[in-house]
Amino acid sequence: MTERIVIVGAGVAGATAAKTLRSSGYDGEVVLLSAERSLPYRRPMVSKELLAGTAVERRTLLEIAEFWPERGIELRTGVTVESIDADRAVVRMLYGGEIGYDALLLATGARPRALPGVRHGLPVLRGRDDIEALRRAIDGGSLLIAGAGLIGCEVAATAAKLGARVTVLHAGVTPLDRIAPPIIGEYIRKLHADNGVDIHGEVLLAEVEQIGNAVRATSTDGREWRAGAALVAIGAVADTAVAETAGVKVDDGILVDEAYRTSVPGIFAAGDAAARFDSGLNAYVREEHWNSAQAQGAAAAQSMLGLPPTPAGVCWGWSTQYGITVQFAGRIRLDDDLEVWGTPGTPDITVRAMRDGCLRGVVSVGRPAEFRAVRDELAAQS
Ligand SMILES: Cc1cc2nc3c(=O)[nH]c(=O)nc-3n(C[C@H](O)[C@H](O)[C@H](O)COP(=O)(O)OP(=O)(O)OC[C@H]3O[C@@H](n4cnc5c(N)ncnc54)[C@H](O)[C@@H]3O)c2cc1C
Numbered sequence: 001m002t003e004r005i006v007i008v009g010a011g012v013a014g015a016t017a018a019k020t021l022r023s024s025g026y027d028g029e030v031v032l033l034s035a036e037r038s039l040p041y042r043r044p045m046v047s048k049e050l051l052a053g054t055a056v057e058r059r060t061l062l063e064i065a066e067f068w069p070e071r072g073i074e075l076r077t078g079v080t081v082e083s084i085d086a087d088r089a090v091v092r093m094l095y096g097g098e099i100g101y102d103a104l105l106l107a108t109g110a111r112p113r114a115l116p117g118v119r120h121g122l123p124v125l126r127g128r129d130d131i132e133a134l135r136r137a138i139d140g141g142s143l144l145i146a147g148a149g150l151i152g153c154e155v156a157a158t159a160a161k162l163g164a165r166v167t168v169l170h171a172g173v174t175p176l177d178r179i180a181p182p183i184i185g186e187y188i189r190k191l192h193a194d195n196g197v198d199i200h201g202e203v204l205l206a207e208v209e210q211i212g213n214a215v216r217a218t219s220t221d222g223r224e225w226r227a228g229a230a231l232v233a234i235g236a237v238a239d240t241a242v243a244e245t246a247g248v249k250v251d252d253g254i255l256v257d258e259a260y261r262t263s264v265p266g267i268f269a270a271g272d273a274a275a276r277f278d279s280g281l282n283a284y285v286r287e288e289h290w291n292s293a294q295a296q297g298a299a300a301a302q303s304m305l306g307l308p309p310t311p312a313g314v315c316w317g318w319s320t321q322y323g324i325t326v327q328f329a330g331r332i333r334l335d336d337d338l339e340v341w342g343t344p345g346t347p348d349i350t351v352r353a354m355r356d357g358c359l360r361g362v363v364s365v366g367r368p369a370e371f372r373a374v375r376d377e378l379a380a381q382s
Contacts, residue, residue, distance in 0.1 A: 003028045005304060006091055006101040008081045008242060010034035011043060012290060013271025014107030015062050016297030017304075018073045024305055030073045031099060033091070035080040038128050039065055044290055047154035048320055051131055052161060084246035086264050091242075103266050103304045106243050106254055107297060110236035110272040110288060115146055115208060122208060122215075122232045125151060137229035138164040144217055144227040146208065148175035148199050150319045152233035153188060156197045157321035165196070167225055169203040169217060171234075176319070178235075179328045180363045181336070181351055183344050187365065188321070190345065195322055208232075236288060238273045251275060253286040259309050260300035270300035276312065280382070289317030314379045327368065329375040330361030342367060350374065 005021060007014045010032050018032045034040070040062040049055035058064065068075040080094040090098045112124035123134055137143070138159045145152045145159075148170035156166045168175070174185025175192070189199050204220040208230055215230040238253035249255045249263040253275030260268045260276065271293035275284040287293070292315050299309035316329035324347050332353040342349035350364040352374060359378055364371035 002026075002102040002304070004031065004099075004101055005029070005103045005105065006031045006033065006099055007105045007107055008033050008091065009107035009109055009271070009273070010036070010040045010075065010077070011107060011109045011271060011293065012040075012062065013109070013273075013293040013297035013300075014105065015040040016294050017105050017107060017270060017301040018068075018075075019063075019071070020298040020301035021305065022071045022073065024302060024307065026301075026305055027072075028102070031101075032068070032073055032075045033079045033081055033099075034075070034077045036127055036129065037078045039063075039068075039075075039077065041128065042290075043127065046127060046131060047125060047151050048158060050128060051125075051135060051155065051158045053135070081242050082245075084242060084267070086246040086248075086267065089266060101266070103268065105300055105304065106248075106262070106267065106269040106273060107271045107293075107300075108239040108242055108254075108273045109293075111239050112232065113235045113237050115205060115232045115234060122146075122230050124232050125155060126236070134229075134231060135162070137231075138162060140164065141228035142166070142226075144169065144208075144215055144225055144230045145233055146205055146217070146230065147233035147235065148172070148201075149178055149233060149235060150176065150317075152231075153192070153199075153321055154319060155231060155233060156192060156199075157195065160192075160195050160197050161322075165227075166198075167227065168192070168197060168199040169205060169219070169225065170199060170201050171204055173201045175199050175201075176326065179317070179319075179332070180326065181332055181334070181338055181353065183338065183340065184326065184349065184351060184363050184365065187345050187347075187349070188326070191322060191324060191347075236272065238275070238286060240273065243267075243269065243273070251284065253284070255284055258312075259303040260296065261303065268300050268304055270296035278312070285315075287315045289315060291316055314375055314382060316375055324365060325368075326363065326365050327371045328361070328363045329371070330359070330378045332361035332363065336360060341370070 142165040254269035275286040336353035347366040362374040
């Protein structure tokens with residue numbers, strides 16, 4: 001019988017798993033361990049309202065403090081798991097102590113990718129604890145951002161609103177190129193330019209150095225940019241450190257089957273940390289979006305209880321910059337055939353990506369009802 005379930009990581013995947021265990025009728029112990037000091041919160045707000053300083057605290061939290069004890073969920077914040085002894089079925093804490101488990105969920109999320117070739121650690125943004133230093137660094141000054149993905153673009157928009165002069169350097173041709181085709185990326189570049197932010201594409205950074213109170217970035221073709229501070233936002237890598245101590249198989253993420261089981265019996269994984277086997281694609285797929293992490297946390301909890309997990313569904317997410325929301329679902333490739341509805345270059349456009357006669361993905365700006373309809377169409381065919 002499963003008497004104690006331990007969850008490592010209280011992001012949306014871990015927290016949703018804990019809630020789902022209770023809502024599914026599980027009455028054993030649930031221990032939810034979080035390295036962060038905050039109560040479980042809405043990470044997408046970090047680069048938006050929390051960095052801007054406009055967030056209402058209650059709205060940042062997944063649940064109020066009382067929720068967890070009332071549900072019989074033992075939430076321990078500021079506690080880092082150092083390793084797992086899978087033979088003895090215990091997790092060991094960084095500052096001593098261990099907890100036994102009957103089943104274990106790894107929901108350790110992801111951490112920012114480091115910029116190759118840079119000698120000194122540069123600021124990154126992943127959680128609440130990173131905000132204050134970044135806000136101090138950009139306060140009224142200038143900021144260089146490496147990366148024009150979701151986080152780079154969102155921080156650029158927030159920092160510009162806070163009065164900073166912002167420059168974004170991007171290896172790809174257009175911003176948001178992992179989720180949006182160039183026709184949308186060009187609009188995003190224009191949106192930033194209209195707000196005083198320059199996004200330079202096709203910049204391969206050779207070095208970013210701290211020189212006195214300034215930062216100097218040099219590209220491989222010899223161009224140079226200077227600013228008061230820099231932020232590295234070039235994507236994230238799955239946090240597999242603890243999983244590896246248990247001997248769990250990892251590649252680009254903790255490898256799990258369609259029921260979120262890792263290669264070690266009794267250990268499951270979900271969220272940004274996990275790469276789940278997709279039998280349709282015959283490949284492991286790792287998502288990095290809020291809704292996927294939430295859905296995976298719920299499905300993994302059901303699987304831990306021996307219930308059939310709900311199917312993964314369509315991967316989708318959103319990004320908000322200067323009050324404009326970009327929504328995306330499915331997977332778009334550069335060689336897809338695009339169907340454009342609305343007006344290119346404006347916040348009123350939907351792009352449907354077709355491949356081999358099938359709908360593969362959608363990106364939409366300012367057309368939420370249409371986005372939902374196309375996302376449902378994608379879900380219906382998966
Ligand atoms: C700044 C930012 C903005 C974002 N904006 C959007 C958005 O607008 N839309 C969208 O769809 N997605 C967005 N995302 C992505 C989304 O937030 C993530 O996909 C989601 O939060 C992943 O949830 P998770 O629970 O898998 O991992 P996480 O939220 O990363 O949580 C993992 C937790 O595990 C903890 N942990 C790790 N190792 C240990 C350990 N050894 N011991 C104890 N605890 C541990 C970590 O400290 C962390 O608290 C954003 C992400 C960031 C960083």
